[in-house]
Amino acid sequence: MPxxxxxxxxxxxxxxxxxxxxRLTVSGAIDGFLERMFSDAEFKSVLVDLSEIDAIxxxxxxxxxxxxxxxxxxxxxxxxxxxxxxxxxxxxxxMGFEDVFHIIxxxxxxxxxxxxxxxxxxxxxxxxxxxVIDAHRTLMSMNARNEDTFRDLMAALEDDLExxxxxxxxxxx
Numbered sequence: 001m002p003x004x005x006x007x008x009x010x011x012x013x014x015x016x017x018x019x020x021x022x023r024l025t026v027s028g029a030i031d032g033f034l035e036r037m038f039s040d041a042e043f044k045s046v047l048v049d050l051s052e053i054d055a056i057x058x059x060x061x062x063x064x065x066x067x068x069x070x071x072x073x074x075x076x077x078x079x080x081x082x083x084x085x086x087x088x089x090x091x092x093x094x095m096g097f098e099d100v101f102h103i104i105x106x107x108x109x110x111x112x113x114x115x116x117x118x119x120x121x122x123x124x125x126x127x128x129x130x131x132v133i134d135a136h137r138t139l140m141s142m143n144a145r146n147e148d149t150f151r152d153l154m155a156a157l158e159d160d161l162e163x164x165x166x167x168x169x170x171x172x173x
Contacts, residue, residue: 001054006114007033012042017049017114022056024132030063031131033117034070043075051084051107058150061095062135065142068100078102096143133157 001020008015014037016030037043048064050056064081071077081101083089092103136154140147 003053005030005117007117008114009037009040012040012044014043014046015049015114016046017052018056018060019052021054022060024057024059024128030067030117034063034067038070038074043077045077046071046079047082047108048079048101049082049108050088051082053085053088056088056091058139058153059132059135061091061097062137062139063131065095065097065100066135066138068097069138069141072100080104082106082108095139095146099142129157129160 003018003020003022005022006017006019016033037046046067048067068079068081071079079101081092081097081103082105083092083103084105084107089103089105092098092101097103133154136150136157140150140154
């Protein structure tokens with residue numbers, strides 16, 4: 001099933017629900033939502049529900065890590081993450097998410113009225129590359145294991161970035 005990110009906000013309480021196969025093309029839409037959430041003077045809490053995902057890529061995981069790290073930095077708040085699938089929970093704990101989220105394994109009994117975040121259409125390649133690099137830097141900053149896991153990928157991404165952005169050449173006289 002194609003991935004979707006659903007969201008709701010009410011009086012400073014935020015909820016995100018990821019469904020299906022959550023990849024970069026879906027998770028790119030979350031940036032605007034996070035900006036609005038983090039600028040909300042009435043912010044109280046955020047909950048992320050992963051109970052209906054089929055798969056999630058490392059870029060999306062990096063965005064979740066960024067969400068939690070920023071919530072802690074700005075509001076001294078640790079978000080809650082719902083993960084009812086043992087395979088997903090294993091990935092989360094292996095990557096150190098229990099250090100930045102309260103992880104619960106029980107499904108939610110009630111949810112807010114959620115609406116789908118818009119997909120980003122025709123996003124420039126350099127913007128997508130920047131999101132991927134930022135998400136993976138966040139994952140790498142969480143612990144040494146993640147740093148080892150993503151070191152080669154980051155090197156390749158940064159090499160690709162340098163190749164696509166050659167340094168300016170000096171003007172000849």
